[in-house]
Amino acid sequence: MRAWVQGEPVYEIEGTECVPVTHPALQSKYHASSFADERAYRRMLLASVDGAAQFYFSYGYCLAASLGDNLRGVPEGEGVYDSRFVWNDYLTSALREQSAELRRWTVPVVHGSVQQRALSCYGRDITVTLVARRSRLFAGTRFLKRGINGDGHCANDVEIEQIVDTGRNARGLPDKVASFVQLRASVPLFWGHDSFMPRANIVLQSCDPLFVATQRHFADLRARHGGPVTALSLVKQRGAERAPRECVLGEEYERAVQLVNRALPSAADRVHYLAYDFSSQAKALGASLVLQDLSAFLGGGPSEGFLLARREGRASSAYAITRRQSGVTRTNCVDCIDRSNVAQFVKGLAVLGPQLASMGVVEAGAALGLESDLSRALMGLYRDMGDHLAIQYGGSEAHAGVLDKHSGGSSAAVQVRGPRWPRRPFPHTPRLAPHPPPPPPPTLQPLPPPPRSTCRSSRRSSGPTPTRWWTPSVRTP
């Protein structure tokens, strides 16, 4: 069990097991040695969900939805599995399609990270929870999934929710709870690398000159989170690199956002593009000052607010939402691992003060310094979450020296702490697949064409056009 959210326990998958439900007489038939491929597949499947990868579920709280959606009431039943954050949609689909009875045996599973820490702030008990949900729509590892796809889904797309609550009763239901949602995702362009070496050149593909996929991405963000949408890019800017590498990506991104904004009817709805060269600033200012600098920089951007809910009455379990979040900040760097994590911590810290103030824990207007204990605790949460997300996407832990220096204390303490999680879950796993096919060299076989439904062209006259990408009915937050 990893956490309690709204009085419901949140569990993490520690291990997986394959339990055959076939009759024992049939098992020998289906487990025959001729099904070597099936064994390999099964092993691969189980290894992908085993204890080293962070999968979470809860029976009472819908982890795939934000707190606000949970309080409003998430879609019951099948609708949960349509969420982009539920990873066992396909695995359970055969079971769920059978009957509603069988659906009771499934539980939606979310991939990402759940971190929770109970803190005491001026004598008040508060609980800070971080829920990171990874989208399954363009999921993959770092060098294999980059950028965006034609539907506007980005690689490494993670929704991070920072939930703060206070005054939990005996059932674990808090009196007041606040949540703040932000995103990280790869740069929403078609791009990749020209090799698999570290620091490979970045290759921008010019296949989407009108940035249709980028428009879809931002339209989706608006529909899900409302406005304003802020795009925070942390890649290096021109001049910071000896040979232009990352800056090309950042400049193209800015062009894309400009083009996306040009189609909008009013400037108030535009996507705010913020560029902050984190690497150069960190080098120039040092690890401690760069956080303050970034905090000040983000303070100049648009504010999304946050969600605040109060429990109605002492015995009640119903909540009244008094404040809502509108808009979202979407952070990216090249890998969306290290720098993004720091920036999201800064953003989360900037919201934590108002969150606590609105719940009456601290005085209004009290700023949380970077050196405060609360800040360090939050830093630890973001660091652990960042490590999880980095392992999932990149295969190694995040090496955000900035957060370590601030939260870990002396370097000796960091060493004593030891590995929290298996460092590299996958490198030690033996080769999952049987060895390559025997002597006749594998012929290159074109695959059967994909199903027709997925091969729609990117431009349809019925869908949004490059000049009308926004949806008129933006969800009211």
Place this chain on the structure above:
Amino acid sequence: MVDPERQDAMNLLLGLFVPVLGKPAIWDIDQRYLQDRPAVDATLAAKASYEGLPREAGGVEWRVSEDDAGSEGEGDGTLPVGLGGMPTLQDGLVALADVGVDWVTIGAGEGGEPAGQGGTSPPPGSPPRSPAASRAGSSLSDPGGRAVPSPLLPGQRPPRSPRWRPFRPPSLDMSLVSGDASARDSLAESTSSGGSLLRSMHSRLKALWGRLPFTPRPSTGGFSFATSDSDPGGAAAAESPALCARAGPGASSLETIQSLLRTAKAAGGTLEARRAGSESGAAAAAASGFWQPAGLGDVGAGLGDDDESLERKYVALAEVLMEPAWGEGGGM
């Protein structure tokens, strides 16, 4: 390398790859194919439109023209983008079969190799009778009792530079194509080079009739348009009217031939009846047993064409579908 294995596991978990017995396993497949298909398709589609390729060839949009589409009352002319964004020969031929072309001889293209290079050469003067042909022979041979040449033209050359082999389903009934083992192997080899990528769309055929991008070639002798510069199959094909695909060498796939054979077999029962009641030139050509516009009511009736122009249109359609230049710009 661990990332590809993790990606494999993830694709398996999310159902992006579903293992099927007899199909390539996930560890035999290039990772990049399992990348998100819409991304690849959008990439290719956008590329086709951006880089000046004909949009029809790229499969992005097939819009005949604004007024024409409006008058026909059809929706948007979006073509589904096939594998790699390019149409395949099979698609074209299947569409051809849909409109009533029952029998197509796939021949080698230009150059007219002398028969006998592929090892399937029949003895001169005795056209080969494959089991498929003899099975359907009762209806597919003309009244004179002249044997119909095998759908495999004997002069098929082995591919010049085989770059890929077509995916062959395990249950392929090769005996339908040819009973001879050596001929079977030779066919498999000669049809393995893939080749031109063509695509047509049945629902668009009506719009296609009137706006062919070239002047239909006047046909000679029924429906054949075995041209003078291409003499596929040598003497056997030249003297019997055959619809020869002007595709590149070996520009056919096994499934194409198979599906065409199936169509021919299915249509075999109706051929006799149609021949009995026919008087026109089109029916005479049908009586020669090679192909027959069975879908006259489907496509032609609405247009109110007489037989001659209809015939020309069929030939033109076949040419459009067989035109190798459409697909080869895209390359594989």
